Amino acid sequence: MTNLTEQLNALLPQTQCRQCGFSGCLPYAQALAQHKTASNLCIMGKAEVAQDLANILGQSVTLPEKNHQHQLAWIDEETCIGCTACIRACPVDAILGATKQMHTVISDECTGCGLCVEPCPVDCIHLQTVSDAYLPRARQFSGSQTQARFAAAAHAKKRFEQRQQRLAHQKNTQKSTAITQTPATKNTQNPQTPLNTAALIAQAMARASAQQNQRIVPINRQSFLQNQLKEAQQRSLYRRYQRDAKYGNEQEKTAAIEWLRRYKEEQEKD
Ligand code: SF4
Ligand code: SF4
Ligand code: SF4
DSSP: OOOHHHHHHHHSOOOOOOSSSSSSSSHHHHHTTTTOOTTOTTTTTTHHHHHHHHHHHTTOOOOOOOOOOOOOOOOOTOOOOOOOHHHHOOOOOOEEEOOOOOOOOOTTOOOOOEHHHHTTTTEEEEEEEEEOOOSSSGGGGGOOSSSHHHHHHHHHHHHHHHHHHHHHHHHHHHHHHHHHHHHHHHHHSSSTSSSOHHHHHHHHHHHHHHHHHHHHHHHHHHHHHHHHHHHHHHHHHHHHHHHHHHSSSSEEEEHHHHHHHHHHHHHHHH
């Protein structure tokens, strides 16, 4: 990494949100250092980041087009189906949960990057605007940085790097497990064993029967999962419109009441 890339990267918020069009803060810093992109693309960093980037690059300042307001993610836990898609999407490990169990956001660690929202199959993750000038809130644990902006970035970067290391370690462990298991599988058939036709036929029949079962089970399982997903999505929509009908603005209230009215009609038909 060049010195200039490092300097530019240090100015970025490190949420890895990709709203600049790059796959993270470092790739954006690298493109900036090579003068391949504009210095006002970091929506999360707002005007102060755009100004600092332009200054360091000796460019005139252009502010980001969008005025970003920080948001925190929260999960409608009653609707969550525990699929873990959000955990896999969160770059700073700010979501807790296990397979088929309710998930929750550690709000102090959330940077508001929004990357968990889209993968949720039942649409139960919401972003709520907050007045914090910088996120994550747990930035006080970042150590040496005293300015809130840099402390927040340092904390997010540390969490992101720890996650990357953990994922790389997991991948390596899986690879070495696969390597140690492969020869054992291959050695199950001893070439010296005399040919036993009856045993071979029995094995072939068992394989055919297993394949037949596999064909039936996944189809049923697939439709069962689809139904569960549909129901969860419906529950999530219902809860969202109920909330909008109570707390939304006028437009949201009207849309919610109309949706709930149609929903009730549908239920009465069934
Ligand atoms: S924080 Fe800024 S630089 Fe980093 S990924 Fe998001 S938009 Fe890009
Ligand atoms: S929980 Fe927060 S930090 Fe994690 S992906 Fe969602 S918005 Fe981003
Ligand atoms: S992606 Fe949605 S449904 Fe899946 S675990 Fe996360 S919050 Fe729950």
